[in-house]
Amino acid sequence: MCLAVPGRVLDIEERDGTRMANVDFGGVVKEVCLEYLPDLQVGEYAIVHVGFALQRLDEESAKQTLELFATLGLLQEEFGDPWEMAAEAGEALPSAGEEARK
């Protein structure tokens, strides 16, 4: 279910009475059916699954989500972050045996 990838609409045309678009996935362009997003416009992003645009991607919401993430853990930063210290110490990861536990 659900390998769906965000792409940007490049152009839209009717084909066989069906609304189709060329959609750009970071430089890779594929043909996509827009019948389920009839008001999607050129330049907008959509979530695409097996050749169909299923939902408009809300760019403002994506931005807000990332901004929220960036505010997390600011407290730890002040007092020293155990993860950062672990990262600085190199590959200070749990042993493979422990990792495999789950």
Added chain:
Amino acid sequence: MKYIDEFQDPDLARRLLDDIHSTVTRPWALMEVCGGQTHTIIRHGIDQLLPEQVELIHGPGCPVCVTPLEVIDKALEIASRPGVIFCSFGDMLRVPGTGRDLFQVRSAGGDVRVVYSPLDALRIAQQNPDREVVFFGIGFETTAPPNAMTVYQARRLGIPNFSLLVSHVRVPPAIEAIMQSPTCRVQGFLAAGHVCSVMGVGEYPELAERFRVPIVVTGFEPLDILEGVRRTVAQLERGEHTVDNAYPRAVRPEGNPAARAMLEDVFEVTDRAWRGIGVIPDSGWRLSPKYREYDAEHRFSVEGIQTREPAACRSGEVLQGLLKPHECEAFGTLCTPRTPLGATMVSSEGACAAYYLYRRLDLTPAPREATPVV
């Protein structure tokens, strides 16, 4: 790729992990419903980075895994018929039916083709009017609208030689079935984001309330998974159980109305068997009477095929988090990714297949790595 790369950022991942680590005070068992989410978790090693108290149970949301043996056998029968072009998403080809898989049908002369979209199958039908073209319509609420649209188009364009072998399943009845099990261990759900992109979130408040479980709509990139876990754990720690949307960039409360309308028109709700779990009432879709002539089971008269699942496979218990994969007697000996007995060993995202890899790692001595280079 925009809107993927940002959601894999290691620095932000660490912030989310920090937050989860500082929030959790006791053990919680969460289920990620969707196979795509399981894939992300395994692919990025996310389960190893979470606090020990947070256990992720890999749910039954891999469409390849849960397609019942009986439907696979019907697919194999239809694909073996002369004059048939059988089209499928790639990862269904390796799923074993009774004694063989679609690869073997192809090697015995069957015309089995991998397509990326059901519309590709429709195009093949238009190009081959003298052949019967069948598309293997598996998947959840995400994949059902594309398949519904393809049947709708076949009817609209008058393409009589196209049909759909339908094995669509729905998430909410599966959540209900899991929660109704008296031995259920799941305390919170990461709901499948792309299912909700289509269906919205309207089906979930009742489930969250009835079973007193938080249900958090979750996306598929590493940061999305971590945010889903973070919000679920936060609810559990506060003793709450509401529906929350951690994937707002792709999920609106109402879903996609056009897609839902098409699903209403083309499909009707039916009972459906899930491989390894059994029949779940109202958990699937079949073609509605208006479109029944496009039903491959009917067209090829394979309704009579009935198959029982292998008795040794305990994937149903694994899917409910009651059994760790390696606790199954057949695990790693009679059942491996090469010779899968059941659903969860079939797909690389299946819980047993994932465990097969990590178990092997677990059995080897802890690494004494050479000093890092560079």
Added chain:
Amino acid sequence: MSETTGTTELRTPVLDPAAWTCPAPLRDQPRIVMGHGGGGALSAELVQHVFAPAFGGDVLAQLGDAAALSLGGVRMAFSTDSFVVRPLFFPGGSIGDLAVNGTVNDLAMSGARAAYLSCGFILEEGVEMETVARVAEAFGAAARTAGVEVATGDTKVVEAGHGDGIFINTAGIGLIPAGVDLRPQRVVPGDVVLVSGAIGVHGVAIMSVREGLEFGVEIESDCAALGGLVDAMLAVTPDLHVLRDPTRGGLAAALNEIAAASGTGVVIRERDVPVPPAVANACAVLGLDPMYVANEGKLVAFVPREHADAVLDAMRAHPLGTESTIIGEVVDAHPGMVVARTGLGGTRVVDLPIGEQLPRIC
């Protein structure tokens, strides 16, 4: 589990192998499936269980990309490869380029500079003469670039429908320089793993044609002859441990083969594996993993730690290795397995592909 079992009812499993309806042991397959040619576990089983026992012999038992032979006191490498690719022409090359470079590279991976090639053309009735001529020209040009001479050849024609236009087989021989001994068995913990540049490019170039993908920036196959690059590496030290060109099955298959044959563990850092954005994005759209996608102009080297920096410098100084980089190392833990450290700091096992890589939808 029975399909009629309710979801709430959990049965006690009784192990009765005779009652199984779904054993699906692939090794019992009565026919060849595409996966037998995929370079993964099925290919390996076919060779181990059918060909190797039937042929016997110590040389074949090496099961390397090329055999190292001793003939009249001279050490040489000998290899053969067959080429079946659709489409015959793809961005950045053709079946003619592949047929030359594939065998030249197999020889190069044993340290040998290809000297002579044979070519066998299997043509399908009806294929256009112009197509054959274009392939032949590409073949000749590739041979000249690689500095190898085509010494002998053969042509057969099969009936229409019994081939895919053009199939080509090539075999090649070349001398192995003194002091060079490239075998997975020489790999030891502490060795450093290098790759000569971006991975997944050839496979994505082919798939873009097959699947109707368009690229804003054209992706061209990396198809190239690696003899010169190997010479440059051996000039630093003849003491490289093993080389592989990660063709079918991609980087994952090459690393797994070496881990299995050497009995060591391989750890790679995923963020250091060079995957161009276009390859990553095409794989995301198609549901593929770049680690399993084919390359035709890249090599993986396992090098003693003390030589790693000098070998890396030599690779980067060569036109085919400018993007060379260190991706990991050999450990004594988890023998036979390849483990990746993910970008987030987690771990995953990079398994040997079973057969063909299948696009996933979930």
